Amino acid sequence: MxxxxxxxxxxxxxxxxxxxxxxxxxxxxxxxxxxxxxxxxxxxxxxxxxxxxxxxxxxxxxxxxxxxxxxxxxxxxxxxxxxxxxxxxxxxxxxxxxxxxxxxxxxxxxxxxxxxxxxxxxxxxxxxxxxxxxxxxxxxxxxxxxxxxxxxxxxxxxxxxxxxxxxxxxxxxxxxxxxxxxxxxxxxxxxxxxxxxxxxxxxxxxxxxxxxxxxxxxxxxxxxxxxxxxxxxxxxxxxxxxxxxxxxxxxxxLEKFPEQHKIRNEHAQYLGKKLNEIDGIQVMKLTRGTEECGYYIYPIVFDPSQFGEITKTAFKKKLNKNGIPTVDNYPPLHKLDCFKNIKLKKGIDYSKANWGLEKSINNNFPVVSDIYSRSIEFPHETLLASKIKLDSIVEYIKSLK
Ligand SMILES: Cc1ncc(COP(=O)(O)O)c(C=O)c1O
Missing domain, CATH: 3.40.640.10 (Type I PLP-dependent aspartate aminotransferase-like (Major domain))
Known part of the structure; x- marks a missing residue:
């Protein structure tokens, strides 16, 4: 197709x-x-x-x-x-x-x-x-x-x-x-x-x-x-x-989905193998026991020290400038304004939540805060591209080292 x-x-x-x-x-x-x-x-x-x-x-x-x-x-x-x-x-x-x-x-x-x-x-x-x-x-x-x-x-x-x-x-x-x-x-x-x-x-x-x-x-x-x-x-x-x-x-x-799903799964594996071979790149690992993945997004986590201390924003900008589309990651929920200021709904006591005011600091959610700062996501349609296009992503990321 x-x-x-x-x-x-x-x-x-x-x-x-x-x-x-x-x-x-x-x-x-x-x-x-x-x-x-x-x-x-x-x-x-x-x-x-x-x-x-x-x-x-x-x-x-x-x-x-x-x-x-x-x-x-x-x-x-x-x-x-x-x-x-x-x-x-x-x-x-x-x-x-x-x-x-x-x-x-x-x-x-x-x-x-x-x-x-x-x-x-x-x-x-x-x-x-x-x-x-x-x-x-x-x-x-x-x-x-x-x-x-x-x-x-x-x-x-x-x-x-x-x-x-x-x-x-x-x-x-x-x-x-x-x-x-x-x-x-x-x-x-x-x-x-x-x-x-x-x-x-x-x-x-x-x-x-x-x-x-x-x-x-x-x-x-x-x-x-x-x-x-x-x-x-x-x-x-x-x-x-x-x-x-x-x-x-x-x-x-829904009629179109099974074929797209099959390609996404095949291409995710193909791309993941090549990206994981680059020092400083780690593709989202599928949970052990996963047989098929929806791949709504395709996240990669990078080690800034392997890329000249590049920031996530700069990394994304370079990819986009070179024609490689990305999507914005979700900011962790504890960081969102609505969960920081806890004035959400009248009459509800949010004081027992593990977020809000001083509880919404990154130290309380160390893993997600770290991952968010150094991960990039490709949209699912990227995985429908040809293997040659996927290779071009790998080659471009290598060139950033
Ligand atoms: C993880 C997750 N949950 C819930 C929703 C809410 O879906 P909707 O935008 O259709 O309300 C979305 C989508 O935007 C989502 O990504």
Missing amino acids: SYKQDRKNNFPEWPIYDHNEINALSGVIKSRNWWGGFPGDQKGENVWRFQEEFARFQEAKHSIAVCNGTVAIESVLMALNVGMGDEVIVSDYTFVASASAVIATNAVPIFCDIDPDTLVMDINKIESLITERTKAIIPVHLGGNPVELDRLLEIANKNDLYIIEDCSHAHGSRYKGKRMGNWGIAGTFSFQASKIITSGEGGAIICNSEDLADKIYSYIDCGRRKNGSSYAHYSYGTNYRLGEFNAALLRKQ
Whole structure:
């Protein structure tokens, strides 16, 4: 398969689409069913079909489509009755949404430092963060790299905690035989514009419990029940539904995904082998037991002393100037203004959190602070480039020594 190349730098452009996406969208327009419809009639077939297709792809029993990945996390927490006074352990190295969704439920996120090799939450640090208020853990599979879910499950089971996997980077990732999102009680996904399956905005939740799926569905559709009548509202709920246009696009993107996923996995291995041979470059190590990786991002960590004490900003600038695209890394959550000043939500006591004011210093999160200062990320579409283009990245990085 050949992908349309960015005219400026010759790397593939994202998102990738063809006449199938265009026809799918015009099909929705002509159908006059522009939303999924009431649960009883399910008039707009794309939303309902996408849910089935995505569940099948992720090897889960249930999938609920929502309007983004942030509310996907909130919806699971709400369905599990996690809220006021509860604590939820979240990786410190993720997009703000993994924690802001916790804030939305009036619970308090507690940040966990990361492993320096895999860049995902350090399982060895979890137990020290558990208190009598802890209700759940949100592992984030950064760049599609699975958190060691078997070990995390042991800890969660011992302490009676829920695991909600944030799989926003991990569509298609597989660890020890299971697709991500099936290890915990639920998995949440984002289909925002940069994601590896996208419709501009969108999200989904997968789970294997019918009871939980029903509760989540009710929450995201105004307290309705699947197969219930239109104006029967059984429980408190809101409207986080996905629309037909997004679902129609997602169905086409999902068809394209397996081939892209295969190339990304092959090329990541190819590129990783060559980059790791350069002194001072370490590619994100896949967690032992990973069988497939979503590769939403492809992070590398560099040793400044091997590159004339170059800063991350200068390193990135040089790559970009030479036509090699990068994306900005997430600043660790403890560094974000909203978590430093702790004035987040009226009436909520954040004083027991392990962040805020003087607690938000880098020394309290040493690994992520160090990694953030010397890592660079390539977007997933880079991995769809030809091997010759990938070689050019390796050669250019070598030339910076
Ligand atoms: C790790 C992670 N969690 C959650 C989200 C939230 O997804 P969305 O932007 O669709 O709300 C994102 C994406 O942006 C993300 O990267």
